[in-house]
Amino acid sequence: MEYGLIGEKLGHSFSKPIHEKLIHYHDIKNYSYEIRPVAKDEFADFMVKKDFKAINVTIPYKSDVIPYLFEIDEHAKQIGAVNTIVNRNGQLYGYNTDFFGFLYTLEHHQMEVKGKKVFIIGNGGSSKAVSAALSHLEASEILHVKYREDNGCITYEDALKNHLDVAYIINTSPVGMFPNTENSPMDLAPYTNLKGVVDIIYNPLKTKLLLQAESLGLPAVNGLEMLIAQAKRAVEIFLDTAINDEAIEDIYMQMMKEFT
Numbered sequence: 001m002e003y004g005l006i007g008e009k010l011g012h013s014f015s016k017p018i019h020e021k022l023i024h025y026h027d028i029k030n031y032s033y034e035i036r037p038v039a040k041d042e043f044a045d046f047m048v049k050k051d052f053k054a055i056n057v058t059i060p061y062k063s064d065v066i067p068y069l070f071e072i073d074e075h076a077k078q079i080g081a082v083n084t085i086v087n088r089n090g091q092l093y094g095y096n097t098d099f100f101g102f103l104y105t106l107e108h109h110q111m112e113v114k115g116k117k118v119f120i121i122g123n124g125g126s127s128k129a130v131s132a133a134l135s136h137l138e139a140s141e142i143l144h145v146k147y148r149e150d151n152g153c154i155t156y157e158d159a160l161k162n163h164l165d166v167a168y169i170i171n172t173s174p175v176g177m178f179p180n181t182e183n184s185p186m187d188l189a190p191y192t193n194l195k196g197v198v199d200i201i202y203n204p205l206k207t208k209l210l211l212q213a214e215s216l217g218l219p220a221v222n223g224l225e226m227l228i229a230q231a232k233r234a235v236e237i238f239l240d241t242a243i244n245d246e247a248i249e250d251i252y253m254q255m256m257k258e259f260t
Contacts, residue, residue, distance in 0.1 A: 001051065003238060004034035007058035012178070012203060014224075015056060018231045018251060025247035028239060047092075054086045054238040056231075062125045069094040079128040084234045095237055098129035099136075101230030102200075104248065106137065109221050111196045117141040117166045121185045122173030123153055126200055130170055139168075145186070156186065166191055171199040176207035184208040194218055202227055205259060225252050 005015045019033035036055075038046050043061060047068040057065050062081035066072065069082065072094035076082045082094035106113060118134055120127050123144045134142050143163065144153040154163070175185040181204050188194060188209070197213035200223035206214075213220035228248050236242055 001034050001036055001055070002032060002053045003055065004036050004052065005056040005058060006036050006038045006046065006061065008037065008040065008060055010035050010037050010058070013058070014202065014227060014255070015231060017255070018228055019235065021251045021254065022232055022235050022243065022247060025250075026235075026239075026241055026243050028235075028241070031239070050087055050090060050092060052087055054084070054234075056234055057083050057085060059125070065094065068092055075099045075129075075132060079132050081125045081128055083230070084237055086237060095234075096129055097230040097233040097237070098126060098226070099133050100233040101226040101228075102130050102133040103136065104229035104245070105198060105221060105226045106133065108225065108249075109196070109219060111168060111198070111219065111221075113137050113139040113168055115140045116168060116195070117143070117163065118168045118170065119159065119163070119166050119186075120144050121169065121171045121175070122146065123151060124172060127172040130172055130200070134170075159186075160190060164191055165193045167193060167195045169194065169197045171197075171201065171207075171209055174201070176204075176209055177201045178203045182208065184212065188212050188216060188218075196221070199223060200226055205256065224255060225249075228252055228255075 013035055016033055016035050023031045062083055065082050070091040076094050076096040079096050084095040084097050086093045113134055114137055116139055118139045120130055131142055145159050146153040171185055173185050175183050196219035198221045199207045199209050201207050202222050202224040205222050210220040228251050232243050232248055
């Protein structure tokens with residue numbers, strides 16, 4: 001494999017069509033992107049062999065890859081997760097492009113989080129990249145919300161009791177993802193100060209959470225743009241090139257037509 005995505009279960013991945021669309025926005029030749037499921041008992045051998053030019057990494061290996069890397073960038077260090085790896089003369093370099101993907105999403109939709117209180121639903125790997133981007137944009141308070149208190153998270157009960165003034169809600173949990181599309185992680189109605197909602201799920205494109213946000217007249221953004229934006233940044237790192245941000249919106253519109 002030259003370029004591709006590794007993870008344990010990849011049947012739902014949109015990465016291959018996105019990468020195939022991205023290469024049309026730059027003079028890129030001989031670029032083939034593969035989807036490569038890697039079982040847990042195969043993972044160590046795969047990383048030691050380094051039989052690739054560059055890869056993306058998804059669940060459950062974003063932290064597991066770190067011991068195999070020669071160097072990681074500052075965003076990946078801060079987040080504690082790597083989703084992009086480049087093999088340079090046998091040395092592996094790690095990056096986190098989820099940070100850039102989420103940053104693009106907020107800026108493109110003019111969600112002004114500076115000085116605002118923000119909920120992040122969930123505290124998994126993706127939540128760390130979201131939190132880093134929110135910190136970069138100087139959100140005043142970032143609260144992780146879960147069903148139980150855990151590692152600095154607040155509960156939904158605490159959220160209702162003490163934080164009705166929250167301005168933005170970001171869902172990084174899998175609640176509402178296909179096939180369990182009837183589920184929603186939170187009722188938005190009590191939070192009357194809300195300015196917008198982002199759900200990083202992209203299957204379905206409109207989760208129950210986002211449908212409720214729309215019904216309340218709120219900006220409601222799915223995770224597809226974040227996915228495309230982080231892929232664009234990954235290709236730039238893979239090939240040491242630059243691709244105009246206009247490609248993100250073009251591909252987003254193409255894929256919205258394809259999947260709706």
